[in-house]
Amino acid sequence: MADVGQAKRRGKxxxxxxxxxxxxxxxxxxxxxxxxxxxxRDEAQYFRAGERYWGWFEALGEAVAARKPxxxxxxxxxxxxxxxxxxxxxxxxxxxxxxxxxxxxxDCVGPKQGLHPIAVHGKHRTLxxxxxxxxxxxxxxxxxxxxxxxxxxxxxxxxxxxxAAAGAAVLSVAQPHYFFHxxxxxxxxxxxxxxxxxxxAYWKSLRSPRWGILCGVFYGFALATKHNAWLIPCFLVVxxxxxxxxxxxxxxxxxxxxxxxxxxxxxxxxxxxxxxWLWHAPVARTREWLQRHTQHEHYNFEYLGQNWxxxxxxxxxxxxxxxxxxxFVSTAFTVPVTTLALAAAGAVVLARRRRxxxxxxxxxxINPEPPEPxxxxxxxxxxxxxxxxxxMFLAVQILGPLATLAFPSTPIxxxxxxxxTAMPFLAMVAGVGLxxxxxxxxxxxxxxxxxxxxxxxxxxxxxxPAVAExxxxxxxxxxxxNLLAGGFAGGASLGMNRQFWGYSVLPLLPWIKxxxxxxxxxxxHDVLHDAVMMYVRDGRLPVGIGDLGVGxxxxxxxxxxxxxxxxxxxxxxYLHWEAYQTTRPAQVYAHEGVPFxxxxxxxxxxxxxxxLPP
Amino acid sequence: xxxxxxxxxxxxxxxxxxxFGRVWEISQRGARAPETEGSRPAQSSRHGALTLRRYERPAxxxxxxxxxxxxxxxxxxxxxxxxxxxxxxxxxxxxxxxxPAQSVKAELLEIDTSPHLALATSLASHATTVIEFDRVPLxxxxxxxxxxxxxxxxxxxxxxxxxxxxxxxxxxxxxxxGNLTGWTLRKFDTSAxxxxxxxxxxxxxxxxxxxRYFGFAAEARS
Numbered sequence: 001m002a003d004v005g006q007a008k009r010r011g012k013x014x015x016x017x018x019x020x021x022x023x024x025x026x027x028x029x030x031x032x033x034x035x036x037x038x039x040x041r042d043e044a045q046y047f048r049a050g051e052r053y054w055g056w057f058e059a060l061g062e063a064v065a066a067r068k069p070x071x072x073x074x075x076x077x078x079x080x081x082x083x084x085x086x087x088x089x090x091x092x093x094x095x096x097x098x099x100x101x102x103x104x105x106x107d108c109v110g111p112k113q114g115l116h117p118i119a120v121h122g123k124h125r126t127l128x129x130x131x132x133x134x135x136x137x138x139x140x141x142x143x144x145x146x147x148x149x150x151x152x153x154x155x156x157x158x159x160x161x162x163x164a165a166a167g168a169a170v171l172s173v174a175q176p177h178y179f180f181h182x183x184x185x186x187x188x189x190x191x192x193x194x195x196x197x198x199x200x201a202y203w204k205s206l207r208s209p210r211w212g213i214l215c216g217v218f219y220g221f222a223l224a225t226k227h228n229a230w231l232i233p234c235f236l237v238v239x240x241x242x243x244x245x246x247x248x249x250x251x252x253x254x255x256x257x258x259x260x261x262x263x264x265x266x267x268x269x270x271x272x273x274x275x276x277w278l279w280h281a282p283v284a285r286t287r288e289w290l291q292r293h294t295q296h297e298h299y300n301f302e303y304l305g306q307n308w309x310x311x312x313x314x315x316x317x318x319x320x321x322x323x324x325x326x327x328f329v330s331t332a333f334t335v336p337v338t339t340l341a342l343a344a345a346g347a348v349v350l351a352r353r354r355r356x357x358x359x360x361x362x363x364x365x366i367n368p369e370p371p372e373p374x375x376x377x378x379x380x381x382x383x384x385x386x387x388x389x390x391x392m393f394l395a396v397q398i399l400g401p402l403a404t405l406a407f408p409s410t411p412i413x414x415x416x417x418x419x420x421t422a423m424p425f426l427a428m429v430a431g432v433g434l435x436x437x438x439x440x441x442x443x444x445x446x447x448x449x450x451x452x453x454x455x456x457x458x459x460x461x462x463x464x465p466a467v468a469e470x471x472x473x474x475x476x477x478x479x480x481x482n483l484l485a486g487g488f489a490g491g492a493s494l495g496m497n498r499q500f501w502g503y504s505v506l507p508l509l510p511w512i513k514x515x516x517x518x519x520x521x522x523x524x525h526d527v528l529h530d531a532v533m534m535y536v537r538d539g540r541l542p543v544g545i546g547d548l549g550v551g552x553x554x555x556x557x558x559x560x561x562x563x564x565x566x567x568x569x570x571x572x573x574y575l576h577w578e579a580y581q582t583t584r585p586a587q588v589y590a591h592e593g594v595p596f597x598x599x600x601x602x603x604x605x606x607x608x609x610x611x612l613p614p
Numbered sequence: 615x616x617x618x619x620x621x622x623x624x625x626x627x628x629x630x631x632x633x634f635g636r637v638w639e640i641s642q643r644g645a646r647a648p649e650t651e652g653s654r655p656a657q658s659s660r661h662g663a664l665t666l667r668r669y670e671r672p673a674x675x676x677x678x679x680x681x682x683x684x685x686x687x688x689x690x691x692x693x694x695x696x697x698x699x700x701x702x703x704x705x706x707x708x709x710x711x712x713x714p715a716q717s718v719k720a721e722l723l724e725i726d727t728s729p730h731l732a733l734a735t736s737l738a739s740h741a742t743t744v745i746e747f748d749r750v751p752l753x754x755x756x757x758x759x760x761x762x763x764x765x766x767x768x769x770x771x772x773x774x775x776x777x778x779x780x781x782x783x784x785x786x787x788x789x790x791x792g793n794l795t796g797w798t799l800r801k802f803d804t805s806a807x808x809x810x811x812x813x814x815x816x817x818x819x820x821x822x823x824x825x826r827y828f829g830f831a832a833e834a835r836s
Contacts, residue, residue, distance in 0.1 A: 307727060309765070309769045486643070489642070490643070568727065571763075573729075577623050577729070581623065
């Protein structure tokens with residue numbers, strides 16, 4: 001098999017070239033299109049928090065210059081900067097703030113000076129890579145997404161050949177929902193990348209103590225990225241117990257491996273070190289952080305035509321069961337169909353994998369790390385004497401996050417983003433499927449040249465639909481549904497969630513700017529003030545544009561208002577109808593016929609009447 | 615963007631489509647409007663992805679629209695002991711003493727994430743809100759729709775609202791409104807009273823008024 005043959009030549013030539021190229025290509029793709037992606041509500045809050053966190057470093061610099069460095073570490077100073085958005089840990093926000101400080105083109109003095117959450121004393125000296133400040137904030141997330149693609153390639157190469165692994169890497173980012181989240185300054189793709197990094201380190205730690213230590217370091221970074229990190233050890237433990245199930249049969253419980261010890265010790269230490277908000281009250285504030293997310297309220301979310309904002313009680317069996325299907329149906333309707341089909345093939349391959357291939361058989365997977373003959377397991381190398389069970393490993397990494405979201409008591413307001421951590425692993429399984437398809441196709445072809453060209457050709461061919469679908473979904477990937485659902489319109493007809501976070505207003509900004517009412521009374525609905533201010537700082541809205549704020553009674557005070565179309569936001573549309581005494585939108589933004597945002601204008605002239613043909 | 619944009623607010627928030635003899639339905643992807651369910655179109659044509667259908671059917675004659683005629687109502691609150699406190703009529707709503715807010719008002723509400731022009735009622739604990747109309751010209755049926763307004767209030771509150779419908783002091787039926795009941799439409803038979811003018815009384819009670827904003831609409835029809 002050509003793919004296998006090429007894989008066996010691993011080690012010849014620098015191994016980092018392909019993953020680096022994949023990372024650069026992915027980050028380049030994201031950077032090329034992020035400008036069309038509106039600012040998400042939460043993202044705008046992270047811009048603000050990131051800039052404030054950077055403010056602490058400025059304060060630290062000033063304190064050091066004044067020979068009073070301790071001043072920057074006082075509780076009052078720490079809290080004044082790091083208290084902002086403390087429901088989420090700071091790693092990514094700190095990077096966003098740092099990137100903004102380094103790479104924005106400073107338009108910070110003059111009329112925009114007062115729009116910053118920290119004092120701006122003068123023009124910033126920067127390396128002005130980006131014309132928009134929001135892009136500078138987003139840059140670390142985009143780079144990290146690129147790293148994720150490289151990691152998928154590197155991890156997949158342990159099981160499959162280079163072309164199939166490259167296919168897996170491409171399929172990991174060529175998913176409309178994943179792609180949407182990969183280009184914004186939020187935490188959902190960063191935590192997916194961190195989870196992948198921790199999982200990879202764990203995988204390698206099964207045979208290498210060095211990686212056991214690194215696993216704890218990476219876990220600390222994951223903890224400092226998003227609270228999804230709490231679940232990572234659970235999934236790894238399931239795999240570990242499965243891999244060492246033979247120990248139970250011998251009535252000898254497996255040892256706690258170094259990776260888990262490292263995660264349990266280094267993880268919290270790193271989290272504490274990276275999160276100044278914890279420094280002065282570590283126990284109380286860690287408890288507050290835990291409670292915030294274990295008792296998170298259920299926001300509104302549309303699924304199969306129903307608005308869900310409370311967990312259904314088990315007595316309502318139908319609703320309870322329907323709610324439990326959410327992550328599985330959403331995955332089936334949002335991941336490109338070719339990726340799903342390849343993943344299905346890959347799952348069969350993994351399920352049928354033979355532990356000990358007969359020498360004459362071609363292996364289903366490349367397994368460069370078979371159990372070492374005569375090796376004994378220890379807590380430093382806990383997988384030395386057993387098969388590493390890659391099928392179970394990938395299954396747990398995929399099904400674990402989905403199953404967590406299947407509990408009806410788990411809020412679903414973030415939809416697919418809440419189980420994005422599964423997607424890189426799903427792409428790896430799709431890569432296994434791609435390797436299988438390649439092997440089947442190669443066995444049908446005789447000419448050697450064609451056989452050699454086939455892995456690359458098939459990888460390209462089978463990745464193209466997902467890439468095209470992802471590009472087509474942009475900038476509304478979060479409202480995209482696949483061929484099974486019938487695309488954007490199909491998702492809307494099925495009553496699937498269309499969007500959240502109010503990002504979709506971006507295409508309407510030129511119209512709003514042109515139709516800004518003389519009263520300047522603009523109602524921005526779910527586009528929060530932080531986002532409006534960043535649009536101003538980016539030069540997409542004029543300085544001084546009105547923002548009436550949030551709340552139903554404010555609609556009546558407005559002269560121009562927008563409604564972000566989500567099922568539970570219907571009330572805002574009716575408030576506009578009543579206030580403006582018309583049901584006629586002044587402007588609509590739609591993607592493939594599915595409306596995302598409507599704008600209403602008080603006293604707007606009626607559209608010209610077009611006479612109907614006889 | 616111009617589809618449907620000529621529909622007035624009152625028609626968008628209709629009780630149902632019974633009063634319309636002609637219904638135009640614009641649909642895509644095989645969707646159907648609930649108002650045309652079971653009907654056969656008199657005309658149908660395709661316009662790209664859209665299907666346009668015309669339905670013709672006998673229209674109900676509305677002899678009394680309780681929402682449009684809101685200012686003819688007499689509104690009161692009746693305490694459990696039978697003590698009656700009257701609500702006074704402001705230019706665009708009725709105001710009762712407890713709670714001291716706009717207590718009954720014709721308003722476009724969001725019920726079950728759909729628009730409904732209804733008599734919006736803020737409710738009092740331990741008291742029945744009574745909305746009575748005198749000399750209502752009755753037809754063959756009394757159609758009543760009811761539900762709870764506002765998605766966040768439906769999430770926050772737990773109480774169930776009960777609407778009791780009485781004609782000439784005789785109960786025709788009740789409608790219960792809870793968080794998941796949506797917009798409940800019932801048609802009460804008044805054929806025995808068709809052509810007569812009688813008093814129609816709506817009694818609204820709630821077991822827990824927190825975060826409850828109730829709306830109902832009604833039409834006497836023949």
